[in-house]
Amino acid sequence: ETGVTQSPTHLIKTRGQQVTLRCSSQSGHNTVSWYQQALGQGPQFIFQYYREEENGRGNFPPRFSGLQFPNYSSELNVNALELDDSALYLCASSSFGRDQETQYFGPGTRLLVL
Amino acid sequence: DQQVKQNSPSLSVQEGRISILNCDYTNSMFDYFLWYKKYPAEGPTFLISISSIKDKNEDGRFTVFLNKSAKHLSLHIVPSQPGDSAVYFCAANYGGAQKLVFGQGTRLTINP
Numbered sequence: 001e002t003g004v005t006q007s008p009t010h011l012i013k014t015r016g017q018q019v020t021l022r023c024s025s026q027s028g029h030n031t032v033s034w035y036q037q038a039l040g041q042g043p044q045f046i047f048q049y050y051r052e053e054e055n056g057r058g059n060f061p062p063r064f065s066g067l068q069f070p071n072y073s074s075e076l077n078v079n080a081l082e083l084d085d086s087a088l089y090l091c092a093s094s095s096f097g098r099d100q101e102t103q104y105f106g107p108g109t110r111l112l113v114l
Numbered sequence: 115d116q117q118v119k120q121n122s123p124s125l126s127v128q129e130g131r132i133s134i135l136n137c138d139y140t141n142s143m144f145d146y147f148l149w150y151k152k153y154p155a156e157g158p159t160f161l162i163s164i165s166s167i168k169d170k171n172e173d174g175r176f177t178v179f180l181n182k183s184a185k186h187l188s189l190h191i192v193p194s195q196p197g198d199s200a201v202y203f204c205a206a207n208y209g210g211a212q213k214l215v216f217g218q219g220t221r222l223t224i225n226p
Contacts, residue, residue, distance in 0.1 A: 042203050042216030090157055101146040105157035
């Protein structure tokens, strides 16, 4: 069974730039959720994708957007980067309808905005 | 509005003894609770969960207790091992829904 993978592992951007982060879900899972973890905090829910559509969103502005592809992989896009966007971005996969409450996380992408 | 709180930022326990990590929540709609362990430079790893219809769930050395009236859950690790040293997060959700709400985490250190 393949776990959740994310790329890249680390990224450095400057304020105002745009970034795309990628995630491949665990085999057998059809739902992907994205979280932002700031230093010293717990992960904060950004949004979830199921059947290629957004299926719930946390308190993040529209410049955070996403996609899910037919193979259930996903992208997180952040436009107009701000210094406060520096964080660990975590992707989690789950299986809608079966043990759907449990989400399994990837290793994360650490983003630094200068 | 911190709906899930872990009030102890850190905990130090001797190897072989019991580790008890605590978590409080405010939202009575939560009906599913999870514990995750996180090592540096890795994503959170699922440990154990409990539904609100139960008050205890056990998996090997890990036991989670849920007290709904007090809106409190705890994770017991017995016996504690050096590999248990990590940051532990409790999380909650409701309605089988999309988002997990996390606490701030507790750093557990197991001393030899």
